[in-house]
Amino acid sequence: MTLACQxxxxxxxxxxxxxxxxxxxxxQLASLDNPLLATWASDLRDIGRRVLAQIDPPMAATMAAGMTPPLAAALATWLFRGRFSVEEREASGAAAVLGLAFVTEGAFRLRRGIPSG
Incomplete structure (x- = not known):
């Protein structure tokens, strides 16, 4: 764990x-020329793969889910300026910044049909 943090x-x-x-x-364990430690090295790799399966895909999906709505809303206001009010276009900058910080709530003010404020 310490090595991973480093x-x-x-x-x-x-x-x-x-x-x-x-x-x-x-x-390091496998290179010690000890059959028992070589087995432990194999076990360590197996446990490492199992932990990695729990870390990588769920976290990536969570991050993408948090970023997508505000970034997509901000991008829409920049690409289709005429379809959005001045207030919505102004809010798009904050939505983009919040999206980069994984804050989904940045998209709420840009939803159509919901008054801002």
Whole structure:
């Protein structure tokens, strides 16, 4: 866990850092020329893959789900300016910033038919 955190501090993503940390530790165990430790290295890789399966896809889906509505709404106001009011166009900048921060609520003011404010 500490090694994965150190790799993340270097600027790498969670899933990649976890995979690298597990592979390094398993490689060290396997290189010790001990059959029992080689088995543990194999087990460590298996556990690492199982943890990785829980980290990567769900987190990516969560992030995409949070970002898509406000970013899509902001993009629509920029591409189709004539279809949006001045207030909606002004709110699109905040929606884009909130979308980049994974805050879905930025899209709420841009929904059609709902008065802003």
């Amino acid at each position: 790799i993340m501090v270097d600027g790498h993503g969670v899933a990649w850092s976890w995979h690298q940390a597990v592979e390094r530790m398993a490689g």
